[in-house]
Amino acid sequence: MTVPLTQCLLRLIDENYTLTDYQSDIAPRWCTGCGDNSILTAVQRLCRDEQLPPEKTVVVSGIGCSSRFPHYMNAYGFHGLHGRALPVAEGIKLRRPDLHVFVTTGDGDCCSIGAAHWIHAIRYNMDMTVLLHDNEVYGLTKMQASPTSPRGLKSNTTPRGALLDPLNPLTVTLGVPNVSFVAQAVDWIPEVLFNIIAQAYRHKGFSFVRVLQRCPEFMDHRFDPWVQDPSKMRLLVHADGVQLKPDISRIYRNQETHDPTDLHRAREVASLTEEIPVGVLYRNSAVPCYEDLREGERPNTPGLIRTVLNEEFDKVTIWPEDGGATAPAE
Amino acid sequence: MTTDLYQEMDKTRARRTRSGTSASGPASTVAQTAGVKSAPKPAVSLKEHIVEIVSDSGEGAQRCGQSFGAVAARIGNGIWTVEIIPAEIQPPARSIAGASGNRVRLASHRVTNGGDEADLVVAFNEQVLLSRVRAGEIKPNGIVLLENKWRNDGNAAIAASYAQVCEELSSAGYRLYEIPMEEECVKYVPDPRRGKNMFALGMLCSIYSLDLDLAREQVRFVFRKKDEKVIDLNLELLAAGHAWADANLDLKFVIPAVRPREPQVVMNGNTALALGVVASGMEVCAMYPITPATSASHYLSDIFEKVGCVVHQAEDEIAACTFAIGASYAGKCAVTITSGPGLSLKQEALGLAVMSEIPLVVVNVQRGGPSTGQPTKVEQGDLLAACFGGHGDAPKVVMAASSIEDCFYSIVMARKIAETFNMVVVVLSDASLATAQQPFPRPHFNEDWLAPPINQSPVPDGAKPYDWDSRTGLASRFIPGQPNGMHCLTGLAHDRDSHVAYDPEVNQEGIRHRSLKLAALQKTLKAPTLYGDSEGDLLLVGWGSTRGAIEEAVERLRAEDLRVSSMHLKFLQPMASGIRELLQRFEKVMAIENNWCDSLDDELIAEDNRRYSNLAWLLRARYLVDVDCWGEVRGQPLKPGAIVRAARRKLEQR
Numbered sequence: 001m002t003v004p005l006t007q008c009l010l011r012l013i014d015e016n017y018t019l020t021d022y023q024s025d026i027a028p029r030w031c032t033g034c035g036d037n038s039i040l041t042a043v044q045r046l047c048r049d050e051q052l053p054p055e056k057t058v059v060v061s062g063i064g065c066s067s068r069f070p071h072y073m074n075a076y077g078f079h080g081l082h083g084r085a086l087p088v089a090e091g092i093k094l095r096r097p098d099l100h101v102f103v104t105t106g107d108g109d110c111c112s113i114g115a116a117h118w119i120h121a122i123r124y125n126m127d128m129t130v131l132l133h134d135n136e137v138y139g140l141t142k143m144q145a146s147p148t149s150p151r152g153l154k155s156n157t158t159p160r161g162a163l164l165d166p167l168n169p170l171t172v173t174l175g176v177p178n179v180s181f182v183a184q185a186v187d188w189i190p191e192v193l194f195n196i197i198a199q200a201y202r203h204k205g206f207s208f209v210r211v212l213q214r215c216p217e218f219m220d221h222r223f224d225p226w227v228q229d230p231s232k233m234r235l236l237v238h239a240d241g242v243q244l245k246p247d248i249s250r251i252y253r254n255q256e257t258h259d260p261t262d263l264h265r266a267r268e269v270a271s272l273t274e275e276i277p278v279g280v281l282y283r284n285s286a287v288p289c290y291e292d293l294r295e296g297e298r299p300n301t302p303g304l305i306r307t308v309l310n311e312e313f314d315k316v317t318i319w320p321e322d323g324g325a326t327a328p329a330e
Numbered sequence: 331m332t333t334d335l336y337q338e339m340d341k342t343r344a345r346r347t348r349s350g351t352s353a354s355g356p357a358s359t360v361a362q363t364a365g366v367k368s369a370p371k372p373a374v375s376l377k378e379h380i381v382e383i384v385s386d387s388g389e390g391a392q393r394c395g396q397s398f399g400a401v402a403a404r405i406g407n408g409i410w411t412v413e414i415i416p417a418e419i420q421p422p423a424r425s426i427a428g429a430s431g432n433r434v435r436l437a438s439h440r441v442t443n444g445g446d447e448a449d450l451v452v453a454f455n456e457q458v459l460l461s462r463v464r465a466g467e468i469k470p471n472g473i474v475l476l477e478n479k480w481r482n483d484g485n486a487a488i489a490a491s492y493a494q495v496c497e498e499l500s501s502a503g504y505r506l507y508e509i510p511m512e513e514e515c516v517k518y519v520p521d522p523r524r525g526k527n528m529f530a531l532g533m534l535c536s537i538y539s540l541d542l543d544l545a546r547e548q549v550r551f552v553f554r555k556k557d558e559k560v561i562d563l564n565l566e567l568l569a570a571g572h573a574w575a576d577a578n579l580d581l582k583f584v585i586p587a588v589r590p591r592e593p594q595v596v597m598n599g600n601t602a603l604a605l606g607v608v609a610s611g612m613e614v615c616a617m618y619p620i621t622p623a624t625s626a627s628h629y630l631s632d633i634f635e636k637v638g639c640v641v642h643q644a645e646d647e648i649a650a651c652t653f654a655i656g657a658s659y660a661g662k663c664a665v666t667i668t669s670g671p672g673l674s675l676k677q678e679a680l681g682l683a684v685m686s687e688i689p690l691v692v693v694n695v696q697r698g699g700p701s702t703g704q705p706t707k708v709e710q711g712d713l714l715a716a717c718f719g720g721h722g723d724a725p726k727v728v729m730a731a732s733s734i735e736d737c738f739y740s741i742v743m744a745r746k747i748a749e750t751f752n753m754v755v756v757v758l759s760d761a762s763l764a765t766a767q768q769p770f771p772r773p774h775f776n777e778d779w780l781a782p783p784i785n786q787s788p789v790p791d792g793a794k795p796y797d798w799d800s801r802t803g804l805a806s807r808f809i810p811g812q813p814n815g816m817h818c819l820t821g822l823a824h825d826r827d828s829h830v831a832y833d834p835e836v837n838q839e840g841i842r843h844r845s846l847k848l849a850a851l852q853k854t855l856k857a858p859t860l861y862g863d864s865e866g867d868l869l870l871v872g873w874g875s876t877r878g879a880i881e882e883a884v885e886r887l888r889a890e891d892l893r894v895s896s897m898h899l900k901f902l903q904p905m906a907s908g909i910r911e912l913l914q915r916f917e918k919v920m921a922i923e924n925n926w927c928d929s930l931d932d933e934l935i936a937e938d939n940r941r942y943s944n945l946a947w948l949l950r951a952r953y954l955v956d957v958d959c960w961g962e963v964r965g966q967p968l969k970p971g972a973i974v975r976a977a978r979r980k981l982e983q984r
Contacts (some may be wrong), residue, residue, distance in 0.1 A: 024818070026829065058660070070818045071830065076810040077661065077818030080652065087649040091656025092810070093666070094640060095614055097811055099660065120645035248984045296638030300613055302777045309609055309775050310635045315819050316601075317772055318404050318594045 019055060022047045033189030035213020036066050038134060042194040043131075044073070044103065046201055056099045060089040062114060063204035065140050065215075066133035081178045083114030086121040086130070090290075093126045097291050100201075101128040102286055107148040108138050111167055115147075125206045129197070132169055132208065135215035136222065143218040151224075169210045170270035170281065174263065180205035180287040182266065183280045186214040188227050189252070192235070195242055199280055205289055212276065226276050230254070232297040236269065236279025306312040336776040373539050375745030378408075378437030380445045381538075383463055383530060386423045387430040389414055392450075395432020396767065397548050398534050401594045403433070403769050404544050406587035407432060408441040410878070411598075412967065413765035414462075415706040424563035433467075436538070438586045441768065442733065442878025446971040448472055448535070450581075452530050454511070455480060456495035463499065465966075471503045473581065475533065477526070478508035482761075496617030507579065509533075514574055519564050530565045530570020542572055599737040599763030599875075600626035603693060607665055609773070611780030612691065614657040614664040616642045617648040621705040622688035622761040623695035625668040631669075647675035654690060655683050658821070659960060660810045662781045663689040663749045665741070670699045670712050673756075675721040680754050682821045684724040684844065687796070687805060689739065689748035689755075696760040698949035698965050707965030708761040708876050710924040713944035716756045717903045723841050725848045726754040728903040732877035735770035737763055741787070742779045749781055751847045754806050758902075760924070762875040763969040789815035793825040798839070830969040840943040848904045855901055857908030862888060868981055869916035870896040871947055871952030871957070872923065876968050880922050894977055896922075903947065910953040920980050921946040921959040924968050934962030 022044040030036045047057060057075035061067035065081035070077025076099075080088050080237045110118050110132050121130070137155065138144040144157040148169065152161040170296060173182050181203040185193040193211065200207035214223055226232045229253050236258040237244055244252070254275070260283040269277045298304055341980040376672050381398065385391035392413060399411040412433040421428030435445045447466065454457035459476060462468050475838045480492035500506050515522035515529050528549060549568055553561045575581070598604075602628045607615055615634065617627045629642040644650035646666060654664040667810040668676065673694045683690045696712045698704025716728045727747055731740040737759055744755040789808055793818040796805045808815030817828040823840060825831045860869075861881050872880045877898045897912060901904065927943035928935045942950065946959035960976040962968060 052815050053813075055811055058810050060656075071820070076808075076816055077820075078656075079818055079820040079822070080686075081678060081821060082653075084648060084652040084679065087644060087652040088656035088659070090888070091614065091616065091642075091653040092660040094642065095661035095664075096655075096656045096810065110450055116645055117649055120649070180603065180699060209451075217601075262378060287715060294633060294640050294642070296636045296640070298636070299941055300611070300638040303610075304612065304637050305780065306775045306777075308633060309605065309773075310609075312605060313595050313772050316595045316597050318406075318596065320589055320591055320593065 015049055017051055017054070019044055019048050022074050023073050026071050028072045029068070030065060031215075032218050033214065033216035033303055034065070035215070036069065036210065037137060038187045038190050038193060039066075039067060039104070039131060039133060039197075039211055039213065042190065042197050045194055046198050049052060049198070050201065052100050057088075057102070059102045059104065060085045060092065061104045062092070062109035063140070063260070064109045064133075064138070065135075066104050066106040067109060069104040075084075083109055083112070084110065084117065084308045086114060086117040087209075089128055090121065090124060090126050093128055094291050094294060097127070097295075101126075101318070103128055103130040105130065105132055107132065107134045107146045107169070109168055111147045111172075119172075119176055122206055123178045125178045125180050125287050125289050127204050127206070129200045129207045130209065131197070133213055134169060134210050135213045136166070136220055137219045138213055139215055139218055156222065168270065171267060173208050174267050174270055174282060179208075179282065179288050181207040181280075181283045182270075182275070182282040183207075183209045184278055185211045185225070186223070186233070186276065186278055187211060188223070189233075189248070191245065191248055196278075196280065199241070203283060204285065205287055205328055206272055214244060232275050234272065234275045234277045236277055236281065238280070239284070241280035243279075288298065293308060332576060344774050355695050364439065371580065373582040373583040376583050377439070378435065378441070378445075378560055378583050379450060379538070379583065380433060380435045380448040381534065382431060382433045382448045382462060382467065383452040383527075383534075383822055384414060384429045384431035384451065384458040385527070386428055387419070387457065388419055389430075389453065389454050390524055391431035391452075391530075391883070393552060394531045394534075396433050397545070397552055399432070399434040399436070399767055400596060401535065401545050401548050402436040402538070402585075402587075403594070405541060406549075408437045409596075409768065410441040410444055411435075411765075411767040412444040412762070415765070417704070417706050419619070420839050424455045424457045426457055426461040426464070427463040432457070436585055438588065443882060443970060444967050446969045449758070450739060451475070452534065453477065454806035456492045456528065459499075460495055462809060463504075468504070468505050471505065473507070474499060474886065475503045475507045475509050477511045479510065479512045482509070482626075493746040493758045494596065495552065507581075512776070515567060518570060525564065525567045528567040528711040529571035529574075532568040532573075533579070535568075535854070536572045537581045537583060539582065542569070545572075554671045565843060574730075581886070587890065588770070588900060594769040595772045596767055596769045597734065598625075598765050598767045599731065599734050599759055600695065600765070600859070601629050602734050602737035603632070603667070603741055603759060604630040605739040607781050608633065608639075610739070610742045610745035611662065612665050612745055613639045613662050614642065614654060615640070615667060616644050616657070616664065616673060618647045618650045619646070619671045620672050622666050622697055622764045623672070623693065625764065626667050626693070626695065629742060647672040651676040651679040651692075652682075655679060655688055658688050658690050659681075661784055663691060663745050665691040665693065665745075667693040667695070667724055669695050669697050669705075670715075670879040671702065672714060673712060673719065676821070680726065681720040681722060681724045682752045684894070685719075685821050686818075686819045687752040687807065687844070689752050689807075691748050692743045692754060692756045693741070693757060694758050695764050696758060698963065706761065708875065708924060708967055709963055709965065710758075710876070710944065711963070712758065713902060714872070714947065716758060717948070723845065725845050726756055726903065727751070727848070727851060727901075728758065729758045729901050730758040731763060732874055732898055734766065734768040739882045740900075745781065751804065751851055753847055753851075758874055758880040760875050761860070762924075784809050784811075786811045795828045796824065796840075796843075798826065798843035799932060800843075801846075802850040803843035804850065805843070822893060825836055843849035843984040852904035853904065855906035857898050857906050857912065858899055859893045860912060863893065864912075865915040866893030866895050868892075868894045868977060869913065869918045869919045870894065870973070870977060871899065871919060872896065873899045873902055873912075873944060874924075876924055879968045879970045880973055882970040883977060886970065886974050887977055892978075892981060894981070899945070902945070903954065905948070909928045913949070913953055913955045913957070918980055919955055919957045920977070921949060921957055921961075922968065922973055922976070923959065923961040924963070925961050926963050927959040927961050
């Protein structure tokens with residue numbers, strides 16, 4: 001049967017997702033100037049570019065400002081428990097590798113209450129895109145120091161200044177065996193943010209992107225030195241990493257050609273303190289994904305279940321007429 | 331019996347050190363001396379016996395006991411085995427705390443519990459024996475078969491301790507047989523510590539007149555993963571033990587067996603749980619290692635991949651629960667298996683599953699609590715935590731397995747309820763069921779047990795993710811992949827569109843509908859049947875693993891013409907209709923549980939401050955009936971004898 005050309009065209013239009021197809025009917029309620037907005041836009045743009053069917057896309061989050069993210073996506077969203085986005089996403093991906101899984105999490109959600117899951121999620125290396133919205137402060141609970149807050153930060157729980165050095169999510173991630181993709185982006189260079197999220201999505205494995213984002217409410221001016229002085233931003237460029245468009249390249253002249261397979265250099269770059277590195281720090285496509293390692297060879301059919309149950313029962317069955325041919329009980 | 335005689339006997343290597351009568355059988359025949367073949371001894375016929383085998387950890391008493399029970403089951407004896415487990419993997423040798431082994435209750439009828447005190451015990455040293463004696467687990471005039479190598483131990487302290495225990499037990503009335511187990515075993519195997527257990531199995535087969543060929547098959551099966559040499563060696567030891575006991579012991583019993591008409595399977599409760607998971611069609615089990623639940627996951631790990639499914643060992647209990655929730659959300663209902671402390675850790679996640687109406691099966695193999703408590707010991711202390719453990723109003727289904735067979739079917743039923751009502755179903759088992767073995771009719775797999783394939787068809791226009799039915803509270807469930815069903819599931823209060831809502835009406839409505847689902851389920855439950863007459867002076871009420879012991883107690887009490895019946899609850903939340911009427915037919919009602927309740931005998935305890943046992947709280951609150959309670963938290967399964975005594979006291983109270 002042939003399909004008339006007009007119908008084909010109509011179907012194409014129908015199947016061609018546009019940006020609005022990924023926008024939910026709820027308008028984002030983040031503060032004006034919050035970095036979350038630019039991350040949302042980048043993800044929606046990615047979904048459009050990759051033409052991800054919304055019903056095949058799942059966005060999982062924990063609790064915090066950034067974890068409201070799934071409410072603003074027209075996709076399947078899972079806004080669960082504080083700190084537990086990653087294991088939920090793992091459970092989804094394990095049974096449904098056909099779904100595109102995104103995780104949005106904050107610095108408190110991922111690096112504090114959910115830290116154990118974060119470390120192990122890196123090890124599992126399941127195919128998902130993980131966006132760490134790092135504004136270095138607890139926002140939803142109104143201004144407490146987070147594990148990534150700079151030392152000295154005055155907050156409601158550290159009125160005389162935070163006492164400890166912050167945890168560095170990049171070096172921590174790069175220190176875990178099976179790490180397969182680590183990148184850093186900043187909300188104030190949206191073009192590069194989008195580019196990095198796209199590379200993260202295309203990497204098969206646990207793609208970890210830390211996005212430094214401004215919190216105008218509680219951490220206003222925190223990143224001003226870097227926002228105002230592009231030379232303090234170090235852009236990591238590479239044929240297998242970020243490639244800058246000329247207009248961006250003209251502004252951000254502090255560039256380093258960094259090979260994302262170089263783990264040693266990635267760790268050095270991740271440790272920079274004066275400058276903020278932006279780009280793909282590390283990528284290793286050879287690390288196996290847990291869902292592939294656990295993939296059953298045989299489908300779970302009623303017939304198979306019957307066979308396996310009978311095999312197991314046979315091992316422990318006492319038959320009415322014991323001919324000696326049956327297996328003894330365990 | 332004097333010490334002199336012991337020494338005398340030691341010289342002549344006679345094994346029998348004391349004459350006497352067993353409670354279960356008449357006086358035995360004359361003692362035999364080693365090396366002299368005797369004519370076949372007449373076997374004393376018994377209705378039942380309780381046998382214990384105890385050793386240091388790693389000496390194989392557990393394997394011996396399990397094999398013994400399995401052989402008895404194969405000839406058609408009713409059996410119930412109870413594991414005697416030390417808390418440590420390698421406890422110090424020859425220590426009271428280190429006793430490891432098995433109790434096997436075998437009978438000519440069906441057995442539903444481990445019974446009271448043991449009639450016969452095989453012990454590999456006097457310390458592990460002492461631990462059982464001190465715990466009151468051995469009948470005062472019970473038969474004791476004790477490894478005698480310690481009598482001449484090079485360490486004077488050990489030899490003295492051994493001699494002292496022997497003397498103590500003999501004068502206390504135990505029928506002590508000192509057995510040269512190692513001396514005999516060393517003829518076959520260089521390290522008799524490994525292999526002595528098969529010698530002991532041989533002895534037990536002789537004593538209880540069990541078919542040696544069946545025992546041989548059992549040994550071959552137990553060692554099937556070892557090479558032929560190991561199997562042959564163990565078979566030799568088995569035969570040696572059998573021949574030695576035939577020649578040297580005056581103990582010969584037979585417990586008449588009736589071969590079952592239907593095929594029976596023999597397994598423990600954790601194996602039954604694992605097979606139930608397979609039979610229910612669940613595809614993901616997420617767990618974190620915890621005693622005594624782990625062996626269910628071990629077994630499942632072994633077989634689950636054969637049906638294309640996964641046991642995921644998560645990084646912690648919370649991850650195990652949330653992983654299972656994720657798997658359930660995007661696919662078929664998943665299961666997480668844990669024990670008490672794990673249930674506490676999962677509570678927040680269970681609240682999320684309740685709030686967002688994701689089906690989930692949670693298995694709690696209870697152990698002694700609170701805190702780390704008694705990891706290897708039984709307790710039924712988690713009922714209220716299972717019902718009410720989380721914050722806020724989080725209605726979940728709570729059911730309890732009451733036998734090994736029930737462990738299997740409970741999981742099948744739990745999965746079905748979870749997916750029909752989109753609810754969390756907690757299945758309670760415990761350390762007693764986990765390790766006890768009992769035969770039950772071989773299940774016939776039914777495809778109706780399985781979940782249907784997940785729905786991936788488009789959601790009709792206008793359908794809402796929480797289209798709560800105003801009568802039953804039931805709502806449909808949209809599964810990722812279903813076109814047109816996109817919504818954001820949330821643990822926040824939400825409306826029918828799954829939109830976050832703090833509107834007073836919306837929260838009221840959401841909680842009402844989630845609560846109604848329990849009522850809808852309750853309407854489908856049948857009232858429990860009573861064990862015994864339908865009215866009388868005393869009704870004992872229980873749940874979970876205590877069923878066999880309670881019903882045996884009721885039988886004994888009824889044999890004394892006492893008007894006692896019992897009721898056992900499978901569903902603890904919700905409870906079936908008709909229970910109040912049943913309670914009211916009895917003069918007195920008493921909950922019998924393996925958990926704590928204050929005793930009115932304590933000076934400070936009165937009606938207005940007494941803490942009741944778990945189920946008693948629930949029954950009193952719901953039915954306004956004056957339910958008394960009795961329970962123990964000794965880490966042991968409740969014994970029928972203890973229940974009989976508690977019931978008699980209750981009947982005597984005015």
